[in-house]
Amino acid sequence: MFKKSNIVKWLMLTLFIYILLSGSASADDSELNDSESNEISDSITEFANDLSFIAYRGTIPETIDREWENSIADCWLNLNKIGPSYSEFDKSIKSVAASDVIIIELGSAYKGEVDNSRIDAMYQKIENYCEEQEGISDIPVVFMWAQDEEDLPLPDYGPQVFEEVKNEPGFIATRGIMPVITDPSEKVEWTETAGKCIHSFSGDLRPYMKSSGGQLTGFGHNYRGYIFVCFDPESIESVNDSIIDEIYLIIEEHSEQKGVNDVPVVFEWRGESIEDIAVVDGPYPDEADDSNLSGNEEEITGNETTNQMPGFTFIMLVLCLLFLVKSRK
Structure with missing residues (x-):
C-alpha cells in the first residue's frame, strides 16, 4: 500500500506534468491561430x-x-x-x-x-x-x-425557381422571366448561352464592382438556370430599386444581343468572399461554405468554444483529491 505522503507526491507530479503539457499545447494552438x-x-x-x-x-x-x-x-x-x-x-x-x-x-x-x-x-x-x-x-x-455540365443534377427550369429563391437567405429581388426548360440537352444549351451573356456584359459591370468603388461583389450563373448578381451587405443603405434596374438594364441589353429576352436575374447579398464568382455557380464541392453569413457566424462561435483551456475538469478533480488526502492526515 502507498503511504499518504506518496499519494500526494504522485498526484502533485501528475498535476505538474499535465499543466506543463497543457501550457505547451495552448502555446502551440495560439501560435497557429495567430499566424496569418x-x-x-x-x-x-x-x-x-x-x-x-x-x-x-x-x-x-x-x-x-x-x-x-x-x-x-x-x-x-x-x-x-x-x-x-x-x-x-x-x-x-x-x-x-x-x-x-x-x-x-x-x-x-x-x-x-x-x-x-x-x-x-x-x-x-x-x-x-x-x-x-x-x-x-x-x-x-x-x-x-x-464537374461537367452533363454530371450536374440540373433541376427543371421554370417560374417555380424564382419562388424558391425568394425564401432563401440573402435574397433581394428578381428581374426577368425564368424560362420553362425540362429537356436535359436544352438545359446544357441554356447554361452555355448564359455563360456567353455573362461574358458580354462583364466589362460593363466592372465599374459597379466593389474593387472599383461600387457595390457589387460578384456575378455569375447559377445551376438552377438564372444569372445572379451579388451586392455587398455593407452597402445596404445605397441599394434600391433604381440601382437594381440600372444594372439589370445593362445585363438585359447584352443578353438580347445573344438572343435572350427577359433574361432571368436574381439579386442577392454576399459579403467579402468572391469564392463562387464563376461562369457556373452550382453544387460544386467547394461551394458549401462560401458567403453564407449565418454559417460563418456559427463557425466563429465554434472557434470561441474550442479556445477554452482543455482539461479544466481534470485539474479540478486532482485538486479535490489532494485536498481530501491532506484533510485525512
Whole structure:
C-alpha cells in the first residue's frame, strides 16, 4: 500500500506534468491561430482535400488586404474577358473563379493528358497575363477538375425557381422571366448561352464592382438556370430599386444581343468572399461554405468554444483529491 505522503507526491507530479503539457499545447494552438500565414495555408488545404484538386502554384502574401482582394478580383475579371474559351492559355481550361486565389477548372476529358509540365505552362501564361494587367507577380492559382455540365443534377427550369429563391437567405429581388426548360440537352444549351451573356456584359459591370468603388461583389450563373448578381451587405443603405434596374438594364441589353429576352436575374447579398464568382455557380464541392453569413457566424462561435483551456475538469478533480488526502492526515 502507498503511504499518504506518496499519494500526494504522485498526484502533485501528475498535476505538474499535465499543466506543463497543457501550457505547451495552448502555446502551440495560439501560435497557429495567430499566424496569418498558417490560416492561409489552411485555406489552400481545403482545396487540396477536395477530390477534384489537381495542383497549386504561386504564393499567397502573408497579409491579405483590400488592395490584394481588389487585384485578385480585377485579374479574374480580365481573365473572364478572354472566356468562355481560354485556348490561348490552354484548351483544357473550362472556367475561372476566384477567392483569395485564382481557381482554374479543367475539363475532365483531359485527365489523361494534364501533367505537371502542362500545369506549369498554363500557370506561366496566367501569371504573365495577370502581371501585365494588374501588376501581380507569382499570383496564387489553384487547379481543379471541373464537374461537367452533363454530371450536374440540373433541376427543371421554370417560374417555380424564382419562388424558391425568394425564401432563401440573402435574397433581394428578381428581374426577368425564368424560362420553362425540362429537356436535359436544352438545359446544357441554356447554361452555355448564359455563360456567353455573362461574358458580354462583364466589362460593363466592372465599374459597379466593389474593387472599383461600387457595390457589387460578384456575378455569375447559377445551376438552377438564372444569372445572379451579388451586392455587398455593407452597402445596404445605397441599394434600391433604381440601382437594381440600372444594372439589370445593362445585363438585359447584352443578353438580347445573344438572343435572350427577359433574361432571368436574381439579386442577392454576399459579403467579402468572391469564392463562387464563376461562369457556373452550382453544387460544386467547394461551394458549401462560401458567403453564407449565418454559417460563418456559427463557425466563429465554434472557434470561441474550442479556445477554452482543455482539461479544466481534470485539474479540478486532482485538486479535490489532494485536498481530501491532506484533510485525512
